[in-house]
Amino acid sequence: MSLKGKYALFRAFCFVLVLSSVQAAASAQEIKSRNRLPVIAGQPLTGAAAIRLHGSQGNVRFQSSVGRDLTELAILTTAREHDQPYEWSLHEMEAIAVGLDPAVIDVVRH
Numbered sequence: 001m002s003l004k005g006k007y008a009l010f011r012a013f014c015f016v017l018v019l020s021s022v023q024a025a026a027s028a029q030e031i032k033s034r035n036r037l038p039v040i041a042g043q044p045l046t047g048a049a050a051i052r053l054h055g056s057q058g059n060v061r062f063q064s065s066v067g068r069d070l071t072e073l074a075i076l077t078t079a080r081e082h083d084q085p086y087e088w089s090l091h092e093m094e095a096i097a098v099g100l101d102p103a104v105i106d107v108v109r110h
Helices: 003-034 048-053 057-060 068-081 085-097 102-109
Strands: none
Touching: 068 085, 068 102, 085 102
């Protein structure tokens, strides 16, 4: 290999090293910023407090566009599929209260 070829190879190698270190630093910064929870009153939020502050758990269940009866049907179906009697018993009563037909609940149960 000629001296010119070796120099070109060396430059390419140096470029890859510099680019890799810049990419690694940018990636580390992005990951660091992505995994931070906001600080309120000088204390970082815990996961549960962040969920409560965001309020997403209530919106999904109570303000769904499919309606409360279909939401409860989905919860009952999931509880039955995963054999969760506690979840089933709570949401069976809720499903009846929001107007889901008891015959539909029996179909999911059996």
